[in-house]
Amino acid sequence: MLKKVKPIKLSRQVYRLLMKRVLERDGWRCQKCGALDNLQVHHMIRRSQQGDDALGNLVTLCAYCHMAEHGKLFYSVAAVRICSKPKLRRK
Secondary structure (H helix, E strand, C coil): CCCCCCCCCCCHHHHHHHHHHHHHHCCCCCCCCCCCCCEEEEECCCHHHCCCCCHHHEEEEEHHHHHHHCCCHHHCHHHHHHCCCCHHHCC
């Protein structure tokens, strides 16, 4: 069995710089729907599952797609209005 390794805690300033690099790398667009508003940085492998803050583990998502990744759409009516192109609302 593998031992849990305590993740390195980045300072607030360093973490903000990292988030900016991710947003710039992804062209300031949601990588799922292409939205340009309400962007967030998502850990593909969660920190709780030993995911780190490396560029390869981070991706830009809009608020709607980010909540969809975490399975929290049941209370995200505001995010649906905010996101310019939510995938689940297509007919």
